[in-house]
Amino acid sequence: MDAVNTCANSSCPDDIVAECAALMAREGYHGTSMRDLARGTGRSLSGLYHHFRSKEELLYLINERGFSSLLANAARLRDAYRAQPPRSREARAASAALLCDLIGAHLGYFGSHLNEMRVLTFGTQPMSSAHGDAIRALKLRYAEIVQFAVGEYIAARRAPAASDEIERKSYLLFGMMNWIFGWYSFDEHGSVEALAEEIYMTFTKGCAAPRPATTQDA
Amino acid sequence: MDAVNTCANSSCPDDIVAECAALMAREGYHGTSMRDLARGTGRSLSGLYHHFRSKEELLYLINERGFSSLLANAARLRDAYRAQPPRSREARAASAALLCDLIGAHLGYFGSHLNEMRVLTFGTQPMSSAHGDAIRALKLRYAEIVQFAVGEYIAARRAPAASDEIERKSYLLFGMMNWIFGWYSFDEHGSVEALAEEIYMTFTKGCAAPRPATTQDA
DNA sequence: TTGCGGACCGAACGTTCGTTCGGCCGAGGG
DNA sequence: CCCTCGGCCGAACGAACGTTCGGTCCGCAA
Incomplete structure (x- = not known):
């Protein structure tokens, strides 16, 4: 008789989660059946149920692992930024570096987990309230870090923006x-790093900004 | 004996399409059943089938009408831009106005057809090849107009960008x-027009650009 | 060697899916 | 007056859905 654990099933191997995410990335959560997942992972239908309790828990696992990883990277970058001595004359460069690093981390994780990210971005909706709340909390904490960076960047360059403006600008990013x-496909659109640089430049300087040889901000 | 028309069923009233789009916007195409649509539109299950031949054709109708409308607006703006006498000293202002108007038209249509737009943006995938090709063609023509505007904007401000850079920048937009x-929700984030202005400014000048009282470009 | 537990499977459960069929009804032209 | 026809419906079809159950296999500790 197990204690009912309404939260995570941490015993599920990462590779199964990743394979299922790859399959769900094509047609979405509702469009991919458990039988599709069984066939795609080379397992039987009932064999899958030894790794997660339900299809919805699988969706939760994909989301939980993805956002936890994104959040950990972002929090590390923010903490490093905060640990710097606050010399005001370097505030512009430091806030620019934080924003650039956050964009790079987001797209970097994305580049190596493209399938999971497709599932993450399209649809927290079909999740039960308990699981949905946990994922929304992770998303919120992640978004707060990006909003912090955007706010710092703007504050170092002009009068600080109102929190709702920072929120909107972060959503645009x-x-x-x-x-x-x-x-995106690697073959047609180049490396993820170059794309991250282009997004950083477009978001901070506009689409007509010249492309520098190296990232430079002043 | 009808001639088999593999394409549109133009006899379906707009309001039914709009109601179905509103329902599909919540849980997506696969997540919304024909019974959900019947209940939501106050009709019977089989009654719906007198307006479109299949669920997939309904998805096509939502996409076709939405993108046709977007495309018509965009093409009108582009033609007006091209009809202007090419006085080079006004190229900067004219290309800025075109880009700003296109953004305004996109978000304006969006503001009055929010539910349809949600369906349009998430998923051309579950459409048959014949329908899918038709929608992809509409999307392509629409994207080409936006790319044209982005290209003109950049060319009026610095050395013209390569076509792949214009393509990427348009995707960012x-x-x-x-x-x-x-x-987005109207109550929390203000009018669609203000949001269009903010997107235009961020895309062209960067997130730290000051907000002007009126749109001004030079 | 025996016993155990986790990974895995085939077969089936009840439900819901998209779709079809035959018939009802009320407005409108002859 | 009747007849037609488009809009609409209840009921049902076979297929596919998520999930469950009992059993098989195999590595490993005792």
Whole structure:
């Protein structure tokens, strides 16, 4: 008789989660059946149920692991930024570096987990309230870090922006980064690093900004 | 004996399409059943089938009408731009106005057809090849107009950009505009017009650009 | 060697899916 | 007056859905 654990099933191997995410990335959560997942992972239908309790828990696992990883990277970058001595004359460069690093981390994780990210971005909706709340909390904490960086960047360059303006601008940045799932392919559009640089430049300087040989900000 | 028409069923009233789009916007195409649509539109299950031949044709109708409308607006703006006498000293202002108007038209249509737009942006995938090709063609023509505007804007301000850079920058712009579906609500985030202005400014000047009282470009 | 537990499977459960069929009804032209 | 026809419906079809159950296999500790 197990204690009912309404939260995570941490015993599920990462590779199964990743394979299922790859399959769900094509047709979405509702469009991919458990039988599709069984066939795609070379397992039987009932064999899958030894690794997670339900299809919805699988969706939760994909989301939970993805956002936890993104959040850990972002929190590390923010903490490093905060640990710097606050010399005001370097505030512009430091806030620019934080923003640039966050964009690079987001797209970097994305580059190596493209399938999971496709699932993450399209649809927290079909999750139960308990799981949905946990994922929304992770998303919120992640978004707060990006908003902090955007706020710091703007504050170092002009009068600090109101929190709702920072929120909207951060959403625009997320839009640029996440919309990539619809069109990016390595062969056609170059490396993820170059794309991160282009997003950083477009978001901070506008689309007509010249491309520098190295990232330079002043 | 009808001639088999593999394409549109133009006899379906707009309001039914709009109601179905509103329902599909919540849980997506696969997540919304024909019974959900019947209940939601106050009709019977089989009654729906007198307006379209299949669920997939309904998805096609939502996409076809939405993108046709977007495309018509965009083409009108582009033609007006091209009809202007090419006085080079006004090229900067004219290309800025075109870009600003296109963003305004995209978000304006969006503001009055939010539910349809949610369906449009998430998923051309589950469509048959015949329908899918038709929608992809509409999307392509629409994207080409936006790319034209981005190219003109950049060319009027610095050395013309390569076509692949214009393509990427246009995708970033689409990302800012379309990601809105995930978070926008009129009550919290103000009018669509103000948001269009903010996207235009961020895309052209960067996130730290000051907000002018009126749109001014030089 | 025996016993155990986790990984895995085939077969089936009840439900819901998209779609079809035959018939009802009320407005409108002859 | 009747007849037609488009809009609409209840009931049902076979297929596919998520999930469960009993059993098989195999590595490993005792």
